Amino acid sequence: MRKLRYSTTYVILSLFLALSLSACKEKQQSAAAPRGPVQVDVISVDQTQVPVEMELPGRTNAYRVAEVRPQVNGIIQKRHFVEGSEVQAGQLLYQIDPATYQAQFDSAKASLARAEASEHSARLKAERYDTLVKTKAVSELDQIENEANWKQAQADVAAAKASLNTAKINLDYTRITAPISGVIGKSLITEGALVTAQQSTPLAIIQELDPIYVDVTQSSSDLTRLKGEFSKLNKTNAEAFEKTEVSIILEDGSEYPYKGSLEFSDVTVEQTTGTVTLRTIIQNPNQDLLPGMFVRAKLSNGVQNTIVIPTSAISRNQKGEPMVMVVNQESKVEARMIQTGRNTENGIIAKSGLNVGDKLITAGLQNIRPGADVTAVEKAQAENNEGEK
Secondary structure (H helix, E strand, C coil), rough: CCCHHHHHHHHHHHHHHHHHHHHHHHHHHHHHHHCCCCEEEEEEEEEEEEEEEEEEEEEEEEEEEEEEEECCCCCCCCECCCCEEEECCCEEEEEECCCHHHHHHHHHHHHHHHHHHHHHHHHHHHHHHHHHHHHHHCCCCHEEEEEHHHHHHHHHHHHHHHHHHHHHHHHHCCCCCCCEEEEEEECCCCCCEEEEECCCCCCEEEEEEEEEEEEEEEHHHHHHHHHHHHHCCCCCCCHHHHCCCCEEEECCECCCCEEEEEEEECCCCCCCCCCCEEEECCCCCCCCCCCEEEEEEEEEEEEEEEEEHHHHHHHHHHCCCCCEEECCCCCCEEEEECCCEECCCEEEEEECCCCCEEEEEECCCCHHHCCEEEEEEEECCCHHHHHHH
């Protein structure tokens, strides 16, 4: 009985070993069998037209700003404007008590009349002596003295006129008017307040908001690149910048309905940040843009031909450098290092590393490696972009 049990166990072990050896042979055979080419999706690299543009952060600034200050001393009698309203250049804003300056004007006017009377008398006397000296009725010395008195009287008239003009200017300065047209802010003083000439604190501030400036900052390196791109489309950098169209993106992501233009580029690079200020000007008829608002300015200047590839085709090596896979003429995978540019609606710009006509692999990257045989399935660029979306 024991011998039968041992023989049965031996048979079972023999069968198990035979089955294991058979399975190992099948695995070895399947591993040794050559794999067929992997199927991958490719697109033909071609140039496409993309707009030359750049989106930059910026802030709005008033087109013109005027701080209203008094030019004579006195007490404010009345304010003649509504805070936050539109004012026109020359419009009366404040009235300073004019009593003192009116008295000075009247005194200067009387002094002028007295000087003119004295000049009239001196002129008649000088003319009389000029006639008498010819007949030897008076001496030449008397005639010279009267001539000098007349000229002195003329100088007194001129001085009196200057004093009268000064008094009139000071009297006019009691009426504080708007130096520019625009929106006036809150009044920083009230009636009854004492103001002094050329004081540091303004009475109010007027800002012209139509048009309005949008000041944006840009790194000097990117600015140089942008000028280079623009100069390819235009004769000179100056002409390119003059034609640059600017769109404003508001804080909520909506686009401002009016287009602007580039006004100028600062000639100095900020040493701490390495940035340059670009000033754009844009119409603001409804005053939707207010000074100090944060916006984004999109600068655009025509289109250029360049290579745009889908982002799904880009991978990274161990150093984090961008690379793509292409199918060469021998239907083998080839790795290419590329230099990427800015993003567009249809993908990312490939500045270098690809040529027109290259077969760029867009799908199946996880199943291939450089040098592997592949079967390329051509896909249209538009179809591939739709698949990405």
